[in-house]
Amino acid sequence: MTALKLDGKALSQQIERDLTQRVSALVKTQQGRIPVLATILVGDDPSSAIYVRMKRNACQRVGMDSRPVVLPKETTTQQLLDEIDRLNADADVRGILLQHPVPSQIDERRCFDRIAIEKDVDGVTSHGFGLMALGERAFGSATPAGIMRLLHHYQIDVAGKSAVVVGRSPILGKPMAMMLSNANATVTICHSKTVDLPEVVRRADIVVGAVGKPEFIRADWIRDGAIVIDAGYHAGGIGDIELSGVISRALAYTPVPGGVGPMTIAALISHTVEATEASVKAS
Structure with a gap:
């Protein structure tokens, strides 16, 4: 038996080509405003830093902007919540990624659930999970x-x-x-x-x-x-x-x-583009 290799790298490249065209159209529609994915990294875990950098690089490949937010490992739950609130209120930010895991002193679930549902492009909120599980529209994990x-x-x-x-x-x-x-x-x-x-x-x-x-x-x-x-x-x-x-x-x-791995990043970037398209359509 010759097994079929499910090549996520090749498919992710195909998806990025499509996303590049969609982002270009969005930039024209928004008079030059570029969709932004905010990435929050708390602490200095090297693996997490690599994952965040890969996601930011993918943004750049499709013409999106990424906004890195790097917080010290001593960050408290309230400080992280305040940062998420700021990003929720920023109209330029279309998606928010809180890199998992966060330091142990932080209430991760509380912080995940603070992300606005329309910006939950990584599918981490309880609200988003519930909608997805019920078959309703939401950005899945x-x-x-x-x-x-x-x-x-x-x-x-x-x-x-x-x-x-x-x-x-x-x-x-x-x-x-x-x-x-x-x-x-x-x-x-x-x-x-x-x-x-x-x-x-x-x-x-x-x-x-x-x-x-x-x-x-x-x-x-x-x-x-x-x-x-x-x-x-x-x-x-x-x-x-x-x-x-x-x-x-x-x-x-x-x-x-x-x-x-490549499909995880492709899904995240796709969700951010979809969130931007939905926001433009609603405005």
Whole structure:
């Protein structure tokens, strides 16, 4: 069996070409005003800084502007809330990204939920999650949204399939499960308390690795002909799934790197452009 590689890098480049044209049209419509994505980085975590820089670079590639907000690691919850309030009130800012994770003294959920729903382009607010889960219009969490777009591009219909999502974080595992369910898959969410996890994974038509641990999901857990989505990325260029042992047996898979990662950024930038278009249409 030759597995289909779900090439997120190639698709993200195609999406960026389309976004470049849409941003150009928006700039003309707004008499030269360029859409702005504000990125908030709290602390000095090197991985977070790299992720934020990648998102800012993507903004520049499509003609958008990015506004970096860098706060010290000692920042309090109230100080971060004040910064988010300022960005919410700024008409030039069309999207707000609060890079996860934040330092432990900050109430992350409270800060996520302070982001205005129309600027929640990373899909992190409770309000946005609720709307998405109900099938209403909202910007879904960027990584799951990118995965769904990747599946759609490769004409992989998840309806009727058994999907297992390993991981239940509020910005990846849970929204991923809701999006798959909304697309008519039958979804099981697994976690550290799941009994006989390998056997649960073996029954799946679709396996999504969203646990945040290097190669936690072993190759022999995954059945032949499965669709394998690896949403992890760790040192050495490996993901949450032992991909080397499943590529020859899978129906389709996302490579690491070059699969889910580029689609996360593409979804975030797409959402910001959509937010700008909606604002212009409403004005």
